[in-house]
Amino acid sequence: MPLVTTTEMFKKAYEGGYAIGAFNVNNMEIIQGITRAAKKLDAPVILQVSAGARKYASHGYLVAMVKAAAEETGLPIALHLDHGPDFETCKACIDGGFTSVMIDGSSLPYEENVALTKMVVEYAHAHGVVVEGELGTLAGVEDEVVVEEGHESYTNPDQVFDFVTRTGVDSLAIAIGTSHGAYKFKPGQKPQLRFDILEEVERRLPGFPIVLHGASSVNQEHIKMINEFGGKMPDAIGIPEDMLRKAASMAVCKINVDSDIRIAMTAAVRKHFAENPADFDPRKYLTPARNAIEEVVSHKIETVLGCGGKA
Ligand code: G3H
Ligand code: 13P
Ligand code: ZN
Secondary structure (H helix, E strand, O other): OOOOOOOOHHHHHHHOOEEEEEEOOOOOOHHHHHHHHHHHHHOEEEEEEEEEHHHHOOOOHHHHHHHHHHHHHHHOOOEEEEOOOOOHHHHHHHOOOOOOEEEEOOOOOOHHHHHHHHHHHHHHHOOOEEEEEEOOOOEEOOOOEOOOOOOOOOOOHHHHHHHHHHOOOOOEEEEOOEEEEOOOOOOOOOOOOOOHHHHHHHOOOOOOOOOEEOOOOOHHHHHHHHOOOOOHHHHHHHHHHHHHHHHHHEEEEEEEEOHHHHHHHHHHHHHHHHHOOOOHHHHHHHHHHHHHHHHHHHHHHHHHOOOOOOO
């Protein structure tokens, strides 16, 4: 099956009260781990590539591998640019086979964000590609951009209608208290999301697909495993799964997950080397890593996203 846009996926997800998983990819094993889970559970899926991942693996390899996964599985798969930093990167992805791009103007002044997003939408739509915009900033690290704690800002619901109508975006990422990376809350801190903001956004934009970034839950067993086998990760707290499920039953149609995959992969590789210190065949240690990714993604589809059987 050729790659698809997210239009149909989001329409069904909104109506059905579930969300599509958007997983960050940068190599073959990650793509295979995710799409094997999606295939097993008959789930539509979004594979997303950050600017950093695109630099690491190179555009052509990623597009070819994602296309291979779509052909092999027959699933509806969208290939999405995550946190597009500028018009040029979005254009290169639109011209180069992506079916969806995000332009992240969230740290710009409002009017500049509107102008940049509109420019990307005009180019994307002329080429059959959909666009995600963002309003409000998340704390945490993505590529070289670090948003310091205290400098993040929640999305202002008063702006969403104006932003969506003036830019023409197809989906909107909002900030309601999630953040990028493994360290979302301090030890002892009670995770909280601003569902009141999500409700208000939903009221202002009925039927419009909302995106949640920074949505890893951080599996404590994986953190324990990393530290048991030589790692030194501080206490890491993610977004509770029941909160994500609640968001998915509301207007949130796309839930972004990267850190959970990195952590699962790292735990599996560390365990493998602790138990097989003489191994030096990458296939030997990347097999448990790929299996761990498949397990994480299967769990997300079944417990959090609710998109199993919806392909
Ligand atoms: O939101 C950011 C993603 O986790 C991608 O991270 O830019 O390090 O590839 P990256
Ligand atoms: P996590 O760091 O919570 O996995 O978020 C990933 C993300 O938002 C990618 O855009
Ligand atoms: Zn993100």
